[in-house]
Amino acid sequence: MHHDSVIYRELCLGVVKAGAKAEYLEIITSSAERGHRGGILGCTEIGLLIQQADTDVPLFDTTEIHAEQAVQRALGRVWFSLHSLSVGAL
Numbered sequence: 001m002h003h004d005s006v007i008y009r010e011l012c013l014g015v016v017k018a019g020a021k022a023e024y025l026e027i028i029t030s031s032a033e034r035g036h037r038g039g040i041l042g043c044t045e046i047g048l049l050i051q052q053a054d055t056d057v058p059l060f061d062t063t064e065i066h067a068e069q070a071v072q073r074a075l076g077r078v079w080f081s082l083h084s085l086s087v088g089a090l
Contacts, residue, residue, distance in 0.1 A: 011045035021049050032057045 006020045024046070028039045038058040041047050047061045 006049075007043060007045050011048050016049055021054070024050050025054060028055055028057050028059075 006017075006023075009015075010017055010020060028050070031039065036057075038060060039055075041050060041059055041061040041063075044063045047063050050059065052059050
C-alpha cells in the first residue's frame with residue numbers, strides 16, 4: 001500500500017476502504033508490539049480512517065488536538081497541556 005495513494009486518491013475524495021483501514025491498523029498494532037505506547041495520526045485525513053474505538057493503542061489525532069487547543073486559546077485557557085492529551089493512559 002502506498003500511503004499517499006490512500007490519502008490523496010481515497011480519503012481526500014471521501015472514500016474509506018476496509019483494506020486501507022486494515023493496513024493502517026496493522027501498522028499501529030505492529031508498532032505497539034515493538035514497544036511504542038501510542039500512535040500519532042499526523043495527517044488530517046487519517047482521522048477519517050482510524051478512530052480510537054478501532055484499537056486499544058492510544059491514538060493522538062493532531063487535527064483534533066489542534067482544534068481543541070484553538071478553542072482553549074480562544075477561551076483564554078491554557079494553550080497546551082500534556083494532561084489534556086490523556087497521556088496518563090500511556
